[in-house]
Amino acid sequence: MLSTMSAETNLSTLSLAILGLIAQKAQSGYDVRKMFSTTPMGHFSSSPGAIYPALKRIESNGWVRGRIDNKKTLRPKLVYKLTKKGQDVLRRHLLQTVTRDDVIWHMDDLMLRFAFMGDVLEREETLRFLKEFVSEVESYLLSLRQYLNEVRESMPLNGKLAMKQGIDSYKMNATWAKGAIKEFERNRRQ
Amino acid sequence: MLSTMSAETNLSTLSLAILGLIAQKAQSGYDVRKMFSTTPMGHFSSSPGAIYPALKRIESNGWVRGRIDNKKTLRPKLVYKLTKKGQDVLRRHLLQTVTRDDVIWHMDDLMLRFAFMGDVLEREETLRFLKEFVSEVESYLLSLRQYLNEVRESMPLNGKLAMKQGIDSYKMNATWAKGAIKEFERNRRQ
């Protein structure tokens, strides 16, 4: 407790989603909810019970600041804007290296991170992310295949097929990321 | 509150995982933890703080019954066995129709359900599951593609690529399920 710990770079998936959206454009809780409920962006709850408290937390961390719009009319709207501190936190979060843990437990976070990089990171930094992603995914793939080989004989059909789904899914992710790298490299040369 | 509601078929992902494992073979909380921490089966926390309370809940629902092994020695082991009621609950849960909601929000649950079907369902029932799965996935795929087309112009590269990942992932799932159906149909004829 004596050290400052800096920490603060641990966003929950929901917090990251909200912060990322507000980073793109200042908006209200209702706007965020609408985004979650009407677009595929957001495998997230659009329930007010999740979003409004999350916004309060994010604000109390100093990452966004709310300002009431439409003060005159009787339909106020609390619009949140990213602060400098919020920018830093988001940037630092997006820059975190991709770990094996991430690809196993937090794939959705990784995709969310990628989706938000456009506005916040340099192309080079996004490329680094994608390369780390490929490497972690492929390393995990290897261990999945190894495991499957070891237990294949003793595994019932359903188990084998379920494992195949996992392997296929990581294969697809590696392929996707390689394609994304190409896109980014193509774009750079323009 | 007056009606009996039957309900009780809502398993959390963790409860389902635990119940499914115990259905395959009577085992202790520690065994379950080991399974989660040492095999790819289980994108689940192996933390005792999750598993032991979950086991208690499951037991208090009457789905499993614990019995102390090794009473003589000083290293007791609480081994849980599936009850008739637990069998029913599991079976009913696995038989639930695949909804759009499932493929959007609970893909991991669906895979878990599939993995556990081997011991509990008839081949025909598993086939029905897979066919429903394909149909829901493809229907959702359609809407994702539609959405992408609508917003493609206005979307930055990262957004488009992130959406592509989602689409690829559902495509892969549909392909996987079709393959699984073939396997099952091949098996039947033997």
Place this chain on the structure above:
DNA sequence: AATTTCATGTAACCAGTTACATGATTCA
């Protein structure tokens, strides 16, 4: 006039995380 949408919230509940705690047994 009634319904839908805009807009923000709270309260009770539930389940999972982290960290801590205990102690026996086995292995190096």
Place this chain on the structure above:
DNA sequence: TGAATCATGTAACTGGTTACATGAAATT
């Protein structure tokens, strides 16, 4: 003998879910 593993738990915290609540403005 010390470390790892077996084995089961608890407590405080956190954050998300469901359901409820309110009311203005726009739409039908």
